[in-house]
Amino acid sequence: MRLTVFLLLSLLSLPAPPAVGQTPLLSAAQLGEDLAEIQSHMALIHPDPGFAGQGGDIAQAMARVGEQLTVPLSREQAWAAFATLNPAFADAHMQVTVPDVMGQTRAHLDAGGKLFPFEVVVEPDATLRIRSALGGGSTAYAGAAITRINGQPAQQVVRTLLARAAGDSEGFRANHLSWRMWLPYWKMFGAPPSFQIEIAGKGLVQVAASGALPEALKEDFEHLFRFDILPGGAALLTVSAFMAEDPRRFLAFTRAAFARMQASGATVLIIDVRQNGGGDDALWKEGILPYLASKPYRHTSSYIKKVIAGRDSAAEALGSVVRADHHKWHPPELANPLRFTGQTYVLVGRMTYSSAVLFANVMQDFGFGKLVGERGYARTRQSGGTQVRTLPHSGLTLVVPRMVLERPAGPQAQPLLAPDIVLPDDPVNRRGLIDALLAWHHRQAAQ
Incomplete structure (x- = not known):
């Protein structure tokens, strides 16, 4: 699966509310109910939400999000708020994301919409380099660092997006953002027809937005x-x-x-x-x-799993957590x-x-x-059996795993x-x- 948080201190840094006639705003009560749904699904599905050692961080991140859901927000603003949970989950199999990324992106491009023009490399320190043109095409700027985007320091833009990226480690979250920066950039900052981009050694250049299908969505x-x-x-x-x-x-x-x-x-x-x-x-x-x-x-030595609805039996009661060795070997x-x-x-x-x-x-x-x-x-200790749920009011997608697999050789001193x-x-x-x-x-x- 090609997948693709710390909350901002002020809602002023979230995307501006939509104009009248666009997507309706969600009330504070609706947003609170969606947050409660996230907590409920985690409790029902995940065998150990803090398995990555981030249990305290998750609780704190939930509290910060809850404190901010006091004013109506658009769907994009709701994503920007809820997605700040993703780094605290510390697991790319557990995240809040936008639904139907392929469908949304194709519809946007088919309607004449454009996207950030480059495939990029993001580092954990928020530095940003150009890898290729969007979709993998050639560009004279390949390898060059981007220092400003539409007047904003590039590192500031990247930190805003990294605060919503999913993944096991800081490095993985930076890589996850690298693979699909065009998506959170679009949701956070919109999709202008062109960009003023300051490139190290090249100065300020005007670059048209791209109508190419991003490389991450090419599945032929x-x-x-x-x-x-x-x-x-x-x-x-x-x-x-x-x-x-x-x-x-x-x-x-x-x-x-x-x-x-x-x-x-x-x-x-x-x-x-x-x-x-x-x-x-x-x-x-x-x-x-x-x-x-x-x-x-064998692909795992042992596992833990949550028994969810539809997978319960007389031997495994609904809601129980099962810990067992894996005995199936492949010759x-x-x-x-x-x-x-x-x-x-x-x-x-x-x-x-x-x-x-x-x-x-x-x-x-x-x-x-x-x-x-x-x-x-x-991590070599991977979660799996991902379950997908739709939040009732925002329509955002919540992904939660129902099992955690130990590597075949058992626990290792090096977790990654x-x-x-x-x-x-x-x-x-x-x-x-x-x-x-x-x-x-x-x-x-x-x-």
């Missing part, structure tokens, strides 16, 4: 999945999601990839999940591990004629999340491959996903890490 098969034979006996399998409209097509794609790799004589496989926000575990269990696993494996396919026995590396990065983290855990814990990247951003091989990874140059890894591999082989 060819954009998400790719296989390449590289020079020097290496192969690159790019898997930017573990979801596909037709899972059979993905399974056919990976089978063909391993067949091509075998025919090429490749001895090194690089699997790139740096942009993989997750999806369905079945895709990697059935589409990748049959060619790599050399021993039985390796040692007789698979396409099984790869060379060196496997898994590139992890800024947007590796959810099912992609579970995949990385399995590869690392069972020795099926080495993780490569800059550093960790997401930790690469075995640490190499720099510049998001403006995605090929850089691949080249650096191959150079590192060849140096090791020569020793």
Whole structure:
């Protein structure tokens, strides 16, 4: 799943109320009822809302939001208020967000609306760099820092948006905002037809807003999945999601990839999940591990879950919290004629999340491959089984997980996903890490 808080001290910093005739304002009573719904759903669904060690922060954030819901707000203002809970949740599987992002964005663009013109890189300190034009197109400003946006200091704009970003850590929240800054910017500051942007080393430039579909919303098969034979006996399998409209097509794609790799004589496989926000575990269990696993494996050692309506039974009462070891193991396919026995590396990065983290855990814990990247951003102890609820008055979306999964090897001293091989990874140059890894591999082989 490609997903995508501290409340502002004054409602003056929220978006201006809509003009008469636009979306109606929500009353203070309605807003209070929506906040109560958030608290109720958390209590009913989440087995341990403070599992990330943020229980006190959540309570304080709830109180701050409640203190501010004293005047009527538009739907956008309501999102700006409720979304300040997201950093306190410290879990990208638990957040308040706008509904139907794809549908809203396509409708906006189809009606002639425009968006912030760049794909960006956001750092935790709120610095902002240009990665590409919106949608992934080229731009002469790639890699340059943005210092002001429409007269406002860029860091001030970014801090406002980071205060509403979801994710496991400060680094992950910055990466989450990087992947979809056009969305919260639109909701917080509107969608002007052009932007005055001050770029370091370039000065002030006038840039037209973009009508391109953002890269985060591109879910066509060819954009998400790719296989390449590289020079020097290496192969690159790019898997930017573990979801596909037709899972059979993905399974056919990976089978063909391993067949091509075998025919090429490749001895090194690089699997790139740096942009993989997750999806369905079945895709990697059935589409990748049959060619790599050399021993039985499981995706978790233990779990806790909340028994919710529709999943209760005589053995598991509604509302109870179940803690158990996971005993289902998957056998390796040692007789698979396409099984790869060379060196496997898994590139992890800024947007590796959810099912992609579970995949990385399995590869690392069972020795099926080495993780490569800059550093960790997401927890290896992942929540899951997400439930989606709609707040009754604002119509905003609340996402809450009903389980928490421990990694296969059990609790670790390092809570975040930790690469075995640490190499720099510049998001403006995605090929850089691949080249650096191959150079590192060849140096090791020569020793």
